[in-house]
Amino acid sequence: xxxxxxLINGMYSYIGKxxxxxxxxxxxxYAIDQIKAGxxxxxxxxxxxxxxxxxxxxxxxxxxxxxxDKTICIDSSNPEVIASGLKVARNKTIINxxxxxxxxxxxLIPLAKQYHAKLIGLTISASGIPQNKDQRMELAVQxxxxxxxxxxxxxxxxxxxxxMPINVAQAQQREILESIREFKIISDPSPKxxxxxxNVSQGxxxxxxxxxxxxxxxxxxxxxxxxxxxxxxELLDAGITADLxxxxxxxxxxxxxxxxxx
Amino acid sequence: MALQLMMDKWSGSISVVTIGSTKDNxxxxxxSIDIGGEETLPCLFQEANFKYRPRIAFxxxxxxxxxxxxxxxxxxGKALDNPLKWADKCANEFKAxxxxxxxxxxxxxxxxxxxKDEVDFIKELLKTTGLPLIILGCSDDAKDNLLLPACSEAxxxxxxxxxxxxxxxxxxxxxxxxxxxxNIIAESPIDINIAKQLNILISDMGLPLERxxxxxTIGSLGYGLEYAYSIMExxxxxxxxxxxxxxxxxxxxxxxxxxKAKEAKVSLANQGIIWEALTATALIQAGADLLVMxxxxxxxxxxxxxxxxxxx
Numbered sequence: 001x002x003x004x005x006x007l008i009n010g011m012y013s014y015i016g017k018x019x020x021x022x023x024x025x026x027x028x029x030y031a032i033d034q035i036k037a038g039x040x041x042x043x044x045x046x047x048x049x050x051x052x053x054x055x056x057x058x059x060x061x062x063x064x065x066x067x068x069d070k071t072i073c074i075d076s077s078n079p080e081v082i083a084s085g086l087k088v089a090r091n092k093t094i095i096n097x098x099x100x101x102x103x104x105x106x107x108l109i110p111l112a113k114q115y116h117a118k119l120i121g122l123t124i125s126a127s128g129i130p131q132n133k134d135q136r137m138e139l140a141v142q143x144x145x146x147x148x149x150x151x152x153x154x155x156x157x158x159x160x161x162x163x164m165p166i167n168v169a170q171a172q173q174r175e176i177l178e179s180i181r182e183f184k185i186i187s188d189p190s191p192k193x194x195x196x197x198x199n200v201s202q203g204x205x206x207x208x209x210x211x212x213x214x215x216x217x218x219x220x221x222x223x224x225x226x227x228x229x230x231x232x233x234e235l236l237d238a239g240i241t242a243d244l245x246x247x248x249x250x251x252x253x254x255x256x257x258x259x260x261x262x
Numbered sequence: 263m264a265l266q267l268m269m270d271k272w273s274g275s276i277s278v279v280t281i282g283s284t285k286d287n288x289x290x291x292x293x294s295i296d297i298g299g300e301e302t303l304p305c306l307f308q309e310a311n312f313k314y315r316p317r318i319a320f321x322x323x324x325x326x327x328x329x330x331x332x333x334x335x336x337x338x339g340k341a342l343d344n345p346l347k348w349a350d351k352c353a354n355e356f357k358a359x360x361x362x363x364x365x366x367x368x369x370x371x372x373x374x375x376x377x378k379d380e381v382d383f384i385k386e387l388l389k390t391t392g393l394p395l396i397i398l399g400c401s402d403d404a405k406d407n408l409l410l411p412a413c414s415e416a417x418x419x420x421x422x423x424x425x426x427x428x429x430x431x432x433x434x435x436x437x438x439x440x441x442x443x444x445n446i447i448a449e450s451p452i453d454i455n456i457a458k459q460l461n462i463l464i465s466d467m468g469l470p471l472e473r474x475x476x477x478x479t480i481g482s483l484g485y486g487l488e489y490a491y492s493i494m495e496x497x498x499x500x501x502x503x504x505x506x507x508x509x510x511x512x513x514x515x516x517x518x519x520x521x522k523a524k525e526a527k528v529s530l531a532n533q534g535i536i537w538e539a540l541t542a543t544a545l546i547q548a549g550a551d552l553l554v555m556x557x558x559x560x561x562x563x564x565x566x567x568x569x570x571x572x573x574x
Binding site for chain 1: 454455456458459462463465466496497500505506507508
């Protein structure tokens with residue numbers, strides 16, 4: 001499982017404050033803590049309160065690159081912010097994200113190609129959030145076709161089925177899980193699959209347990225990557241163990257340490 | 263239609279281990295050898311570059327090899343009764359590029375030579391030959407825990423490869439190898455899970471994974487070779503996919519295993535040599551990086567095989 005740490009996001013007050021005060025040490029601490037905990041990449045989002053996201057994203061990325069060469073996942077719904085982040089990124093990058101809307105894909109797919117970045121495609125469009133597996137598949141196929149036409153390598157595309165909170169969309173959870181499996185058969189080579197995990201437990205009282213259970217189930221459906229809180233040790237342990245059971249890692253008694261050493 | 267090869271691209275690679283330290287690097291060896299570094303599965307020459315080819319070490323003992331089969335004994339003649347002359351013969355007559363000395367005489371059942379005598383022998387050996395050295399204990403845990411630290415200290419700075427660390431007995435050896443700048447052999451009983459666990463245990467003590475060589479334990483031709491093959495393949499697939507905890511080069515004790523086979527010991531001329539050479543070539547295809555062998559003819563044949571295989 002490719003783990004993208006979600007904690008460097010301006011929506012969290014400690015990061016928002018660090019961005020306002022330009023306090024690199026906070027950002028760098030969260031970067032290092034997440035990597036030590038087992039993250040393969042770091043999501044970076046200026047948050048809704050940032051007044052100058054185009055320059056803030058550059059400051060964030062530069063601060064992170066001073067302490068790690070891990071992949072940076074540039075997270076914004078605004079393509080200009082993403083383009084600005086890509087300009088200063090020396091580490092490998094992932095664009096987070098495009099939707100299935102043509103206007104957005106027309107901007108972001110060429111950017112991903114230009115900067116050799118990977119690309120997250122959300123199965124969502126201007127007409128709304130999909131309500132079932134078929135709608136997700138339809139949007140996924142649109143994204144795959146657009147990438148294919150633009151000759152963007154499909155193995156660098158991560159499709160996100162859009163995880164919905166369980167307390168508002170209980171009936172959709174199975175559809176979401178099945179979408180993960182079906183996304184993989186859209187093309188050969190297969191696109192990869194990704195979820196923003198924490199959404200599933202939004203607004204509930206037992207968030208860690210719901211996150212953990214969903215992650216393990218998604219792994220069983222073939223999930224390749226997840227954006228999550230790597231400092232939740234039990235969550236990551238469960239994900240690592242799921243990989244082990246799926247024979248993606250060689251077992252040994254210290255397999256949890258082995259994963260974090262990689 | 264022209265044949266089209268399916269190419270894989272891997273994210274991981276095998277670590278490179280250097281054995282032997284020359285004058286420039288603070289040692290006294292006349293040369294050093296590098297093993298490992300593979301970026302794909304064995305022999306897939308189209309898929310990646312193979313920077314380092316498999317290497318062969320001549321196995322010698324610290325005592326006369328009285329129990330070796332006649333065919334082996336004949337190859338070395340009288341030198342076999344004097345380990346230093348034996349080492350010299352390997353180096354000068356057979357052009358060995360690395361020596362592996364097994365301190366069998368220290369074993370309680372094989373003479374129980376005192377640690378001091380073994381250390382003196384190792385010091386003499388360093389003077390006799392400038393080749394990179396692999397040093398093996400006597401396979402008695404208690405004795406090895408006295409013997410190997412002393413040998414490690416006596417060869418400090420020579421960047422030897424010393425073995426073997428086992429899952430139940432790795433701490434003493436790891437500590438001295440770390441202190442004296444050597445590499446370590448991590449031995450597991452044809453078991454990938456233990457191989458991985460042991461590498462983690464050793465690296466937890468502070469020895470970098472890049473100084474570990476895995477002894478996966480092998481069987482010779484007809485005696486479980488295929489089990490060793492499957493373990494080595496499994497480790498390589500994981501390592502190439504990015505698991506650094508199993509991304510170590512392999513050392514295979516081809517000579518010791520092959521000459522145990524009854525087919526090798528029969529008095530049919532050349533059969534032992536063929537047994538040893540065939541075991542070696544099969545293991546090269548499984549990904550062996552360092553082969554410890556016994557018969558000079560088998561070594562010559564295997565070297566020829568390596569030359570042909572790696573002629574690109």
